[in-house]
């Protein structure tokens with residue numbers, strides 16, 4: 389079974405490849421351009437173990453330049469995870485990159501899929517499409533992104549819908565809620581906090597730290613994502629993938645203090661523009677359609693992330 393994964397060298401993509409390869413019938417073509425907020429070296433480390441795998445092939449190329457026809461030939465499933473993530477950097481001069489990599493690249497891939505008999509096209513979207521909401525957010529909630537990043541991802545979702553409606557491309561949209569754990573991107577809060585605390589440096593906190601997030605451990609995220617392949621009645625659906633535990637940033641920092649056995653030096657700065665105050669996923673649809681149940685709590689997941697960072 390041939391599966392194409394875009395963004396295969398990224399945080400979620402590399403973990404997803406490892407998970408999918410547990411099935412001995414799976415063969416993966418991973419595509420990645422080594423762009424975005426994480427350094428190339430980190431991305432090479434992400435795929436290091438995969439490169440020796442006999443059923444994994446890495447194609448180092450940009451989705452905007454690739455010759456899709458031979459690459460997609462014979463593939464049954466596509467996981468489209470490539471994109472430029474991150475809210476804060478999406479303001480200003482870098483916006484054109486978000487447009488190119490989150491919108492244009494998605495359209496090029498969907499266009500190339502018109503001529504192949506795909507079983508599923510799974511698109512990685514984000515809780516950032518929702519904007520500021522109160523309480524648990526279900527997929528029925530009307531998206532109102534607060535950032536240019538959220539707008540580009542929501543546009544990617546709309547592209548999936550129109551290509552499904554007009555060309556029968558079997559798209560499924562997953563909305564991830566803040567994913568953490570080993571290989572987390574270096575621009576993300578937990579990675580920055582852990583790295584700074586290990587080096588006894590101050591950690592930078594946007595706002596007062598009382599903002600809450602629904603934090604999803606990477607293993608839960610990839611189990612949910614992998615399960616879409618065999619799930620029934622999911623084509624055309626949009627599904628939230630949230631975690632086992634919500635928490636404020638201040639609570640996360642106190643768990644890190646306990647795990648690292650030291651006090652954090654906190655530097656509070658202005659709230660980040662474009663970030664909601666709270667996120668909280670209603671995952672009842674994922675429970676029903678994917679049999680999804682997040683398993684890893686914050687403390688266990690943070691311990692695993694610390695161990696990974698210390699080791700690397």
Ligand SMILES: NC(=O)c1ccc[n+]([C@@H]2O[C@H](COP(=O)([O-])OP(=O)(O)OC[C@H]3O[C@@H](n4cnc5c(N)ncnc54)[C@H](O)[C@@H]3O)[C@@H](O)[C@H]2O)c1
Nearest residue numbers: 395398399400420421422423450451470471514564566567
């Ligand atoms: N990490 C999270 O918490 C989170 C939350 C919500 C949604 N997402 C979405 O999940 C996906 C993966 O996120 P991540 O955290 O693993 O990010 P990441 O930056 O680690 O991975 C994305 C990968 O895509 C590749 N890429 C980008 N544009 C490309 C292009 N044009 N051609 C080929 N490769 C390209 C990058 O090189 C990178 O390796 C993204 O689409 C992101 O928007 C992530």
